[in-house]
Amino acid sequence: MHVVFESGFFTSAPVRTALIIGAVTAMVSSVVGVFVVVRSQSFAGHALTDVATTGGSAAFFFGLSPLLGFIGGGVIGAGAMDLIGVERERRRDLATGIVLGTALGLAALFLYLDTTKGATTGATQQLLFGSIFTVDPSTVPLVLGLSALGLAIVVLINRPLLLSSLSAELTRARGINLRGVGVLFMIAMAVSVGLSSIAVGSILSTALLIGPAAASIRLTKSLHASLMVAGVLGVATTWLGILFAYDSFYWVPSSQGLPVSFFIVSLIFIAYLMSGLPFVRRRFDRPPRANSAGASNQASIEALEVGA
Amino acid sequence: MFSGFMVNAWEVGTMVAVVGGVVGFFVVLRGSAFPAHAIPNGAFAGAAGANLLAINPLIGLGVFSFGAALGIGALSRRGRSDAVTALALVMMLALGAAFLSLSTQYEPQIFSLLFGEILGVSSSEILPVVALGAVCIVAVAVLYRPLMLTSIAPDIAAARGLRPQRFEIAFLIVIACATTMTVPVVGALLIFTLMLGPSAAAQCFTNRAGRAMAGSVAIALVTIWLALACAYESNWPVGFYVSVLSAASYGIGRGYAAWHTRRQVRATRESLRRVALTN
Numbered sequence: 138m139h140v141v142f143e144s145g146f147f148t149s150a151p152v153r154t155a156l157i158i159g160a161v162t163a164m165v166s167s168v169v170g171v172f173v174v175v176r177s178q179s180f181a182g183h184a185l186t187d188v189a190t191t192g193g194s195a196a197f198f199f200g201l202s203p204l205l206g207f208i209g210g211g212v213i214g215a216g217a218m219d220l221i222g223v224e225r226e227r228r229r230d231l232a233t234g235i236v237l238g239t240a241l242g243l244a245a246l247f248l249y250l251d252t253t254k255g256a257t258t259g260a261t262q263q264l265l266f267g268s269i270f271t272v273d274p275s276t277v278p279l280v281l282g283l284s285a286l287g288l289a290i291v292v293l294i295n296r297p298l299l300l301s302s303l304s305a306e307l308t309r310a311r312g313i314n315l316r317g318v319g320v321l322f323m324i325a326m327a328v329s330v331g332l333s334s335i336a337v338g339s340i341l342s343t344a345l346l347i348g349p350a351a352a353s354i355r356l357t358k359s360l361h362a363s364l365m366v367a368g369v370l371g372v373a374t375t376w377l378g379i380l381f382a383y384d385s386f387y388w389v390p391s392s393q394g395l396p397v398s399f400f401i402v403s404l405i406f407i408a409y410l411m412s413g414l415p416f417v418r419r420r421f422d423r424p425p426r427a428n429s430a431g432a433s434n435q436a437s438i439e440a441l442e443v444g445a
Numbered sequence: 446m447f448s449g450f451m452v453n454a455w456e457v458g459t460m461v462a463v464v465g466g467v468v469g470f471f472v473v474l475r476g477s478a479f480p481a482h483a484i485p486n487g488a489f490a491g492a493a494g495a496n497l498l499a500i501n502p503l504i505g506l507g508v509f510s511f512g513a514a515l516g517i518g519a520l521s522r523r524g525r526s527d528a529v530t531a532l533a534l535v536m537m538l539a540l541g542a543a544f545l546s547l548s549t550q551y552e553p554q555i556f557s558l559l560f561g562e563i564l565g566v567s568s569s570e571i572l573p574v575v576a577l578g579a580v581c582i583v584a585v586a587v588l589y590r591p592l593m594l595t596s597i598a599p600d601i602a603a604a605r606g607l608r609p610q611r612f613e614i615a616f617l618i619v620i621a622c623a624t625t626m627t628v629p630v631v632g633a634l635l636i637f638t639l640m641l642g643p644s645a646a647a648q649c650f651t652n653r654a655g656r657a658m659a660g661s662v663a664i665a666l667v668t669i670w671l672a673l674a675c676a677y678e679s680n681w682p683v684g685f686y687v688s689v690l691s692a693a694s695y696g697i698g699r700g701y702a703a704w705h706t707r708r709q710v711r712a713t714r715e716s717l718r719r720v721a722l723t724n
Binding site: 174177183231233235237242244245252343346348351396398403406 | 473476478479481482486523524525527528529530531532534535536538539540542543546547556559560634637638641642645681682684685686687688689691692695699
């Protein structure tokens, strides 16, 4: 037993908190991530993590809760991107880049001010790369509530979301407010990015958002299946990462162990690479069921794969 | 402000702005903002690794940025390129986090690699920067025509037998070269914003390629000079000023473009009315 789980893994309170928060945040990120990948918004998703970094460093400076900073920053960034990034695909790319650059510049300023203010050493490290073992257990209810909010938004708008990523004209013809759907989705992204920022740090939260989703979309054919596989992959990689990080306290002789985020991101990356292997794909490639909902979802996912 | 270590900062800053402006022209034209962000940001891990092994950071940066360029290029063939770019970026950043946690140097190191420490440039760092910068500019000059064609008219390029995928990888390698040159002195953030903002602004003012490229170099130069002066006066990080000034230049560019379009519309309407009156 001790070969896999080093002593105290199950009795340690920080580990228990980390497992709960890790599972919940990984679940939300992976589910939201499926839509991010399908809509080809990985860059926007990543940019939100950088904006969240700014929010987190500002919160550190003003002595507020980093979680609120992460989410607040993300929501403001989402608004800014929507404001200047309209119309064409290329303009969207540029707008995202400009917002991201500005946000990182502001983050540089806040982190600099944090360090000159003194007494907050470790701020850069902690904000950027996370420290799930030091999460205060009292934030668990807040994390659960925000996760529910993020999931609820995506569940509510999942049909218009998929439709609008297939064809903007078709969505508009149905009388759906495209911009509203886009903004709501950006808010869901900001919430999930903020949540995973406390797990793996703000600049690595992109991994949880994109990785499990990108892998599961390569493996599955229907929306429901990709949501399920993404969720399972996200939670599995997060838990394994926490376990490895805990064990690594005993591997590396001198230091304080390797960061959790390193293990989680590496596992996600390996999972993504493996999802491209022909042998793995064949195992997942079962004939689709004949029910109508599954068939329509499958058609949409396939159309998106062709479009990408 | 113009003596001692600041002389190095002015020289390196000027070189970085020229390369950023030239490479940035194609970054904006091709819509490659994400790789242009991912490669420098991920390459910081290479510098952290080199630091751990006590070798020249340029080697670590080179390995990571070229590896990233080739990896993104290769994986994009079989997956969605934006998702692949995101994953390559976070994988490199995670390695960087691991390297940093193993080494004894913590915060200042991360901070200066990510956000730049141009005010601490030493004279021995100038020569590699100038050499790599020259390589970048020569590479862009050599690739100029095929890059233009594959960016603007991929169909015609394909009909002529040019492979867009191959030039995409070539361009990613140019970005990697610019990255290796700039990250150790100015940080990952600064080169990205210098590539994006000024070039995007310049392309709002003109449609001609030559003018746009010259304009983006000019705006980048003004941006970095102003940023250096402000950073010197206020002691705040130079990356902050560069990013805010580049965003401001893009804002001005967009404002000009909107005003120009409105003026043209008005002029057209005016001349139409004149024609109607004379008839």
